[in-house]
Amino acid sequence: MAKAESNVSDGLTLELIRESLIRQEDTIVFSLIERARFPLNSPTYDKSYASSVPGSCGSLVEFIVKETEAIQAKAGRYENPEEHPFFPDNLPPSQVPPHKYPEVLHPAAMSVNINKIIWDMYFNELLPLFVTPGDDGNYASTATRDLECLQALSRRIHYGKLVAEVKFRDERKDYEPAIRAQDRDTLINLLTFARVEEAVKKRVEKKAMTFGQEVKLGDEGNKGKYKVNPAIVSRLYGDWVIPLTKDVEVEYLLHRLD
Numbered sequence: 574m575a576k577a578e579s580n581v582s583d584g585l586t587l588e589l590i591r592e593s594l595i596r597q598e599d600t601i602v603f604s605l606i607e608r609a610r611f612p613l614n615s616p617t618y619d620k621s622y623a624s625s626v627p628g629s630c631g632s633l634v635e636f637i638v639k640e641t642e643a644i645q646a647k648a649g650r651y652e653n654p655e656e657h658p659f660f661p662d663n664l665p666p667s668q669v670p671p672h673k674y675p676e677v678l679h680p681a682a683m684s685v686n687i688n689k690i691i692w693d694m695y696f697n698e699l700l701p702l703f704v705t706p707g708d709d710g711n712y713a714s715t716a717t718r719d720l721e722c723l724q725a726l727s728r729r730i731h732y733g734k735l736v737a738e739v740k741f742r743d744e745r746k747d748y749e750p751a752i753r754a755q756d757r758d759t760l761i762n763l764l765t766f767a768r769v770e771e772a773v774k775k776r777v778e779k780k781a782m783t784f785g786q787e788v789k790l791g792d793e794g795n796k797g798k799y800k801v802n803p804a805i806v807s808r809l810y811g812d813w814v815i816p817l818t819k820d821v822e823v824e825y826l827l828h829r830l831d
């Protein structure tokens with residue numbers, strides 16, 4: 574069987590986890606590029622636009638996310654501890670044969686889900702920065718692209734649980750006193766690697782330049798035009814993705830000894 578994208582089954586190492594985070598950058602950058610094909614399309618986010626849809630009590634994007642999550646839950650998506658739903662209440666149970674995911678994380682991991690914060694960040698702060706204003710009527714496609722961005726960001730940010738687990742195992746004697754004291758500041762200091770963070774921000778900027786360039790035959794060049802502004806991708810990581818990943822790391826660690 575092909576090796577799953579999850580690396581945790583065959584020994585948890587910081588190197589393997591970082592490799593996965595680097596791979597996930599590709600997904601995030603591409604999903605932003607795909608969303609940026611459409612303008613803002615504000616009716617997608619307007620409750621009144623979707624009010625005639627039976628069973629919907631929110632915006633079209635909420636309707637698409639809830640319904641898609643319900644289908645994916647039945648197909649077993651949320652049995653994987655690396656996946657987190659945006660609307661966890663009333664999700665239907667999985668209807669597929671269970672898969673035995675490796676039990677790597679402490680059970681307290683189950684209670685860490687910061688998707689509400691990711692949702693608000695994405696719609697209120699990030700989206701207006703990287704899409705053009707306007708309306709082309711493609712609201713369902715727009716909402717589907719939003720869901721892909723949200724799922725990619727959520728998966729990356731909640732990967733912080735695995736990062737925290739491996740760092741804890743590697744330096745248990747440093748982490749344990751801070752966890753017992755519920756000392757968030759010390760935990761943040763222990764798990765922060767400033768040089769890694771700088772490299773992540775530079776790499777995602779470069780990926781946005783590489784993946785988002787206009788590919789032309791001949792030598793017209795790209796003229797510095799990108800499908801998503803590389804500086805915004807770097808800012809997405811610096812201002813939100815990395816800090817939120819660290820919040821997940823800390824929340825997980827605070828309960829690591831429960």
Ligand SMILES: C=C(O[C@@H]1C=C(C(=O)O)C=C[C@H]1O)C(=O)O
Nearest residue numbers: 736764765766769770773815818
């Ligand atoms: C994820 C890690 O932990 C922290 C968070 C980082 C991130 O979100 O990219 C990078 C470095 C660390 O400060 C890591 O060490 O790789």
